[in-house]
Each structure stands twice: as structure tokens, then as C-alpha cells.
Amino acid sequence: MYFGLSGFSIFLAYLLTILSAVLCLIYGILNWNKGDHDE
């Protein structure tokens, strides 16, 4: 059991969802002032 979930694939889906949201946050913070241009 993973936090009460019987399926590892469901646990993995939640884990990847959280990691994807974190990836979006980190990418946004690291590139917050980049890409400023558009004569």
C-alpha cells in the first residue's frame, strides 16, 4: 500500500504529477527574467 493506494502505478501518477508541477515552478523561477525581446 502506498498512502492507502493499492496500485503502484497510481502512486507513480501522483508522484509524477507533483514532480511536473515542481518542474514548472523551477523552470519559471530560473527563467523569470530571461527571454525579453519584437520592430
Add this chain to the structure above:
Amino acid sequence: MFVKITVTVIYLAIVAWLGMLGYKQTKNSTDYLVAGRKIHPFVMALSYGATFISTSAIVGFGGLAGVFGMGLVWLTFFNIFLGIFIAFVFFGKRTRKMGHNMQAHTFPEFLAIRYHSKFLQKFVGLIIFLFMPIYTAAVMIGASTFIQNSLGLDYNIALFLFSAIVASYVFFGGLKGVMYSDAFQGSLMFIGMAILLIASISHLGGLVSANTRLTALFTNPEVLGQIENSMAAGFAGWTEMPTFLSPYWYTLVTSIILGVGIGVLAQPQLIVRYMSVKSDRELNRAIPIGGVFIAMMTGVAFTVGALSNVYFFEKTGKIAVAFAGGTDNIIPVFIQSSMPEWFVTVFLIIIIAAGMSTLSSQFHTIGSSIGRDLFKTPDHQPQKEMFITKAGMLLGILVTIFLSYTLPTVWEGAIAISTSIFFGLCAAAFLPMYVAALYFKNIPKKAAIWGMLSGFTTYMFWILFVHTKEAVVIGLCQALFGVPVLFNNFLAVLDPMIPGLLVSILVTIILGVTLKPDLDEERINQLFSGIGEK
């Protein structure tokens, strides 16, 4: 009832005021179609999110999680990773720059100028005009079902009321007006779903406890009698994926997770938003806002949808779909029966916001597919173009209302099915051509066009003759060949997007490699100006 109506009227007044603010700033077709290309990243991200997530996701797919279980969270992962991160970083930046270079205002126009083909603009515009109403109907059904449950109205009256609100809203504004009110509606949706998550989890005694009881439901003797048919089709519990390669697995993985998860990359009403910001910096800043927003919206809807089974079983002895009387009723009935009255009122607003913010962009896209792409006036008469656009919108609204009456009588779980049809079609017909437009300078025009036509044809063939859900309802296969579907094996439950997209990719690659480049090199270099340069 009085409080609900008063709160709704106040909310609608705020939305109308924001719409009017944008309307006053709308001076030309660039303002109307791409919001003047100067939208703030916070507004753009929330507008993208609020357009992406509709009542279809909350009511339709949330209800589907009540039936299929938490496997739908894979769709949340795809929504964030593909629909936000990959979409913005690898599609958004190039689309924005190329769209600016070519002064494109719509997705069909973008493809037409990139491939120098008027045919593309008209064909893509026609697909949008003909098929997008299926998706708009899904959103309309979701909102009407919730209003029906919340206000105790007849479904038809709820549909009429909501249609009237949306129709009066979308006729003003253009994208500039829509994006400001979208951001307001998106903020409300975020707060509402956060409250729903906390309330549901605490109501069920904590997350792990709720999950454990949901897992235990599958082996409960009182439940087994209610899920016999589902188990025969591959259902393995609400906290477990369906049995590998079973009909349940094919539907969940190919139609719901992949069909919608990949289809989001080729949604015309979302692609146009990349062109509404002035630089890549805005897109970079929109990514974290969009990622967290999607996680909160669909992650909560799917989790609560699945966990509603625990609530319904412990209260009534029935699982969610049995007590609510259908997939699309699960979320409305759960909120109506488990939450305090004040939250039902709040959530009614959330649902109207989720519906309006998506529908306004959908009708906007349908209208511009007629006014800008199919019947653009050769002499550039803005007033005439606007008239045709609004006539197209009106026609789109009428078709949507008709479909919203009929689809719930055709399919159980009509919201999710209708949504996945449009998302899958966009992936099969548009995605390979769109990727090639952004990344392959020398792709021949014919490769792009025939790739699209082959994907579209394969998708339509599959829907008419192979995929049980649609083919049986349409009945053409039965009329021509005397059988409901051509193949009585796994192909009958394989989503049309899978063969459609594969054929489209193959044709695009084969023709792309074998044919000589047929587009003017200097012109293409101008379109790619500022792309891929450091």
C-alpha cells in the same frame, strides 16, 4: 435559492464589467483576435489555464474518476507535463515568434502562411467549425448538469439559462475582454478547488484513511454486486489501474489519458494564446502559474471524484455512479449532498466560471474560423469580417445547444466522450503538421497537407466503422455492412486518435523525406527570423 441567485448575479456583473473593460480597449482585429499581443503573463497563464480547464474536466472527467478510479491522475500528469511544460517551452515560444513574424491571428491562418496554402486555412477552419461544437457541448452539458442539481431546475431550463448567459457574454469583448475575465474566473476556480480538496479530505477523515477505505471498497461484498459488469470489462478497483489490455484499460489509456493528454498540444483556442504575449519572458513566467493551476484543478477533481465512492457507500450503501444516477452527475450530487450550503453556492460560481471561460474562447475560435479563415473578405472590410465572425458564433452556439440536448441521451458519460473526440481529432489531423511547421524548415507543403488529410481520414474512418462508442450511435457501419463495427476485437475499443496520429506522422515523414522542398527559402527564413538564435 435566493442567496445563490444573488451571488450569481453579483458574480456575472463583475465578469461583465471586466469584459467591458477589455471591450473598450479593443480597437482593431489584432486586439480582437490576439489581445493586442501585449497581455500580462499572470493574465495570460490564468486565461490559458481557465480556457484549458472547463466544466468538462471538473464535472465530466471528475465523474469519470468516480467510475474508473484514480488512474485518471495520469491525465493530470500529461496535462501538466505536456499541456503546460512541453507546450510552452517547445511549442509556445516558436509559435509566438513565428506568429509575430507572419502577423497571424488564428491557428488556421498560422498554418496557411507557414505553408503558403489557402487550402490549409480553409480546411483547418472548416474542421474547427464543424467539430468544435462537440467539445463546446461537453462544456455546456457539464455546467447545465451542475446548475440543474444545485438550483433544483429541469435540465432543459438550466441549459437554456446558461446558454443565454454565455451567448450574451461572448458577443462582446474579443480576446482582450475575454482574457481579463478569464484571469478573474481562473483565480476563483483555483480558490474553490483548494477549498473542495481540504473539505473533502477532512470530511473523509484524512487522505490515507480515505484512500485505504476506497481501496477496501473493491473487495467489499456489498460493492461486488454493483461492479460485476465493470469487473468483467477489466475494472480492478478505484486505486488500481484496470487489467492490462482489457476494454476498460483501452478506454482509460487510449481515449482518456492519451487522447486528451496529447490532443491538448494541438488545440486552436490554446495555440492562439501563445501569440497574445509580446516576448518569451511572459511565457517563462506563465509556466509555473499554469503548472500549479492545472495540478490544483484536475488533480483535485479526479481525486475527489474517486473518493466520492467512499462517501456515497458509507452514507447510502451505493457506489457513486449508482447513487448519483450517471457519470456526469457524480460531482454535482457529491457537492450538493456532502458540502455545506455556502460552499454549494461558491461552487456554483466556480462551475459557471469554468464553463464561461472555456466557452467564450471556443465560440471565439468557431467565429473566427468562419469570419477570418473560411470567408475572409478579400477587400479587408473589418466591419464585414466582424459581422461574419459573430454570425459564425451564433451558428456555433445554436449547434452547441442542440448537441447539449441530444448527446446526454446518446451516451452515458457524454461529457468525457465528446471532449476526447475533439481533442483526439486535433491531435490526429493537426499535430504532425504543427510540429513540422515549428521545427522543420524544409518540410514540403505537400507533406504537411497530405499528412493532415491522411490523419483526418483515418480518424473519421475509425469513428464511423471501428470504434464502438461512436460507430454504433452513428449507425453507418450497420447500414452499409450489416454489422455495428467492422472488427470484433481490441480495435473496437482502441481510440481513433491512436491510428489517426500514427498514420498522419508516417505520411508526413515519408513525404517529407521523399519530396523536394517546395517553399520559397527566403520567405521561410523570414518566418523563422529570431527562432533558434541565441
